Amino acid sequence: MNALKRIFGARFVLIGVPYLWLLALFFIPFLIVLKISFSEPAISIPPYSPKLDVSNGLVAFWQQVREFGFENYVFLFEEPLFYRSYLSSLIIAGIATLMTLLIGYPMAYAMARAPRSWRAILLMLVILPFWTSFLIRVYAWIGILKKEGLLNQALLAIGVISEPLTILNTNAAVYIGIVYSYLPFLVLPLYASLERMDDSLLEAAQDLGCTQLKAFWTITFPISLPGVAAGCFLVFIPAVGEFVIPDLLGGSETLMIGRTLWVEFFNNRDWPVASAVAVILLLILVVPIALFQNAQARAEEKVL
Amino acid sequence: MAKTLGPVRNEFSPWTDSDAVPFISFQNVTKRFGDFTAVDDLSLDIYEREFFALLGPSGCGKTTMMRMLAGFDAPTSGSVSLDGTDLTGTPPYRRPVNMMFQSYALFPHMSVEQNIAFGLKQERVPNAEVKARVEEMLSLVKLEAFARRKPHQLSGGQRQRVALARSLAKRPKVLLLDEPLGALDKKLREETQFELMDLQERLGTTFMIVTHDQEEAMTVANRIAVMDKGRIVQIATPAEIYEQPSSRYIADFIGDINLMEGRLTAFSEAGATMQCAGMGPKPEQTLTVQIECDTTGTLSPGDAGWFAMRPEKVRLSQEVPDGIDPANPVNAVEGTIYDIAYLGNVSVYHVKINDGFIIRATQTNATRLVERPLSWEDKVWLYWGADAGILLAS
Ligand SMILES: Nc1ncnc2c1ncn2[C@@H]1O[C@H](COP(=O)(O)OP(=O)(O)O)[C@@H](O)[C@H]1O
Numbered sequence: 001m002n003a004l005k006r007i008f009g010a011r012f013v014l015i016g017v018p019y020l021w022l023l024a025l026f027f028i029p030f031l032i033v034l035k036i037s038f039s040e041p042a043i044s045i046p047p048y049s050p051k052l053d054v055s056n057g058l059v060a061f062w063q064q065v066r067e068f069g070f071e072n073y074v075f076l077f078e079e080p081l082f083y084r085s086y087l088s089s090l091i092i093a094g095i096a097t098l099m100t101l102l103i104g105y106p107m108a109y110a111m112a113r114a115p116r117s118w119r120a121i122l123l124m125l126v127i128l129p130f131w132t133s134f135l136i137r138v139y140a141w142i143g144i145l146k147k148e149g150l151l152n153q154a155l156l157a158i159g160v161i162s163e164p165l166t167i168l169n170t171n172a173a174v175y176i177g178i179v180y181s182y183l184p185f186l187v188l189p190l191y192a193s194l195e196r197m198d199d200s201l202l203e204a205a206q207d208l209g210c211t212q213l214k215a216f217w218t219i220t221f222p223i224s225l226p227g228v229a230a231g232c233f234l235v236f237i238p239a240v241g242e243f244v245i246p247d248l249l250g251g252s253e254t255l256m257i258g259r260t261l262w263v264e265f266f267n268n269r270d271w272p273v274a275s276a277v278a279v280i281l282l283l284i285l286v287v288p289i290a291l292f293q294n295a296q297a298r299a300e301e302k303v304l
Numbered sequence: 305m306a307k308t309l310g311p312v313r314n315e316f317s318p319w320t321d322s323d324a325v326p327f328i329s330f331q332n333v334t335k336r337f338g339d340f341t342a343v344d345d346l347s348l349d350i351y352e353r354e355f356f357a358l359l360g361p362s363g364c365g366k367t368t369m370m371r372m373l374a375g376f377d378a379p380t381s382g383s384v385s386l387d388g389t390d391l392t393g394t395p396p397y398r399r400p401v402n403m404m405f406q407s408y409a410l411f412p413h414m415s416v417e418q419n420i421a422f423g424l425k426q427e428r429v430p431n432a433e434v435k436a437r438v439e440e441m442l443s444l445v446k447l448e449a450f451a452r453r454k455p456h457q458l459s460g461g462q463r464q465r466v467a468l469a470r471s472l473a474k475r476p477k478v479l480l481l482d483e484p485l486g487a488l489d490k491k492l493r494e495e496t497q498f499e500l501m502d503l504q505e506r507l508g509t510t511f512m513i514v515t516h517d518q519e520e521a522m523t524v525a526n527r528i529a530v531m532d533k534g535r536i537v538q539i540a541t542p543a544e545i546y547e548q549p550s551s552r553y554i555a556d557f558i559g560d561i562n563l564m565e566g567r568l569t570a571f572s573e574a575g576a577t578m579q580c581a582g583m584g585p586k587p588e589q590t591l592t593v594q595i596e597c598d599t600t601g602t603l604s605p606g607d608a609g610w611f612a613m614r615p616e617k618v619r620l621s622q623e624v625p626d627g628i629d630p631a632n633p634v635n636a637v638e639g640t641i642y643d644i645a646y647l648g649n650v651s652v653y654h655v656k657i658n659d660g661f662i663i664r665a666t667q668t669n670a671t672r673l674v675e676r677p678l679s680w681e682d683k684v685w686l687y688w689g690a691d692a693g694i695l696l697a698s
Pocket residue numbers: 337340342360361362363364365366367368369
């Protein structure tokens with residue numbers, strides 16, 4: 001009995017650790033942000049006046065929320081800057097995800113089809129950029145994309161262009177940055193799902209009358225869809241809230257919610273509105289996160 | 305003249321008809337992978353409606369043969385033709401041949417129905433016809449109730465049936481089966497073997513099966529090619545392969561056999577006489593074996609040869625058998641029971657003769673245990689008829 005208890009005790013600790021982690025580093029901070037979003041900016045430290053007090057009981061709490069609570073949220077919907085930022089973030093992240101997929105799929109496919117002995121090396125190469133700080137890698141793109149940067153010099157040298165292109169501080173640079181930074185997140189799950197596929201499936205398709213190209217579209221691609229979905233969400237979800245890339249590579253035209261939040265938080269020092277922005281961002285992302293979980297579960301489902 | 309083996313199955317034996325045109329023909333086919341030769345200058349003719357088996361140990365090139373017929377591998381040299389057409393350069397998707405894969409290769413994202421319909425859809429067969437054909441195939445393999453299931457929701461035996469139905473749906477000229485029953489348990493495998501034979505007879509399709517299981521090959525096929533290291537060592541009916549193996553390799557590979565080495569002393573119309581040194585009634589005596597066989601072959605008196613005899617052809621007796629001279633026996637030898645393997649339906653007696661050589665004799669257990677008189681260390685006589693064994697070259 002005692003032994004059993006000890007085993008179960010150990011198991012609960014093991015299972016409990018990740019939950020504690022989530023509680024301490026995700027849920028509690030979220031509650032704090034949520035609380036701030038129901039406050040009013042103030043010239044104080046911290047720069048908001050707590051409007052909420054749960055000590056008087058839930059009824060009083062609800063009363064307070066009714067009195068003022070949603071003011072910050074209402075403001076978000078009245079002010080075009082915010083909903084345009086959300087929309088623009090979703091569009092930029094969506095387009096960038098699509099571009100990442102178009103580049104990442106052939107990469108993952110080529111890796112999965114490469115001779116077995118090469119695969120480990122190719123996988124290493126995909127992971128290699130993670131050995132350098134993300135910030136430094138994004139900074140490096142400034143050197144490549146700026147007017148007198150490497151890219152323009154190279155294109156001028158081979159005579160493709162006669163005038164240097166303006167890429168830095170445009171949305172194009174943001175797309176390049178997102179595609180570059182998040183490519184491994186798409187390639188890795190996709191590679192895993194393609195590599196697992198049995199080659200005899202393609203031979204069977206050919207045996208039954210498919211050309212190789214048709215076999216790809218009717219067999220390989222549908223089977224890799226859970227991998228595609230998992231990879232796309234892994235790019236899309238963080239890209240929506242991305243701040244560093246639009247800030248360093250984007251221009252004045254680049255409207256992304258991460259940046260708006262930054263401005264609200266640091267420049268305007270309006271913590272309550274910034275918190276409301278963050279809460280809404282999370283709510284928007286709940287849908288793709290749930291879809292991602294679903295895709296992940298399907299990808300892990302035993303495929304024969 | 306020696307007796308030849310009569311037709312064992314029905315009268316279907318196009319390979320004995322010199323006018324018959326082969327349906328599938330491998331001509332001097334060689335396949336190399338790098339410097340490894342998987343198939344070595346092999347020629348093989350298979351006739352329409354045959355159930356043909358390629359039998360051989362793992363790695364002898366059976367799958368490679370099949371893949372060359374299906375079009376997944378191209379011969380390094382030589383050619384493969386089907387129904388009078390040279391297949392060289394024809395891609396797999398244009399060959400009127402379908403294959404059932406060793407791993408089944410069912411499409412995991414499609415239902416049973418969709419898997420079976422796949423080949424027909426590629427041919428743009430009208431939907432109504434596809435539906436009818438899928439239903440026909442489902443009833444053929446008795447899977448009507450599982451049409452909507454995905455492959456991972458089926459048992460191993462059911463998956464095997466889906467794979468079979470899928471490869472038959474296009475009504476191929478030839479169905480290739482690569483170790484089709486390898487993943488099934490013994491009982492199901494035996495059942496399925498009979499179903500396959502039944503199916504082949506009903507459809508009249510030419511079947512070519514690859515297997516390393518000799519019982520399976522002998523059960524289903526009407527002809528077997530025994531392969532070894534990329535070559536064919538014998539092509540014959542199951543009965544011929546069993547009763548008339550062409551070499552010691554085949555005799556040993558198929559079933560159980562007693563192999564005795566000796567020297568040929570006399571040849572006559574009726575057959576050969578062989579003396580096996582050290583196996584006679586006394587250690588210094590030879591054992592005289594008379595073999596009813598065709599003596600026009602490559603052997604002649606004075607040559608060394610092998611006498612090969614299946615254990616079930618050897619008879620056992622506690623007394624000196626009728627017509628045998630104990631001092632100078634012919635086709636008989638006395639020994640001691642060394643071991644008995646009781647297998648239920650039969651018992652295998654390992655009988656040690658003079659120089660320690662062991663001859664195996666199988667006895668059908670036609671009666672219950674109590675009545676079996678032989679035991680360990682008993683002295684017994686082994687004897688056989690002149691047609692019980694065959695003579696093989698060294
Ligand atoms: N694609 C290949 N590359 C290299 N060697 C191969 C290839 N395919 C088969 N072989 C080799 O050829 C031999 C015959 O293989 P196979 O035809 O699959 O044998 P089996 O009789 O077991 O079906 C094996 O030794 C195998 O290792």
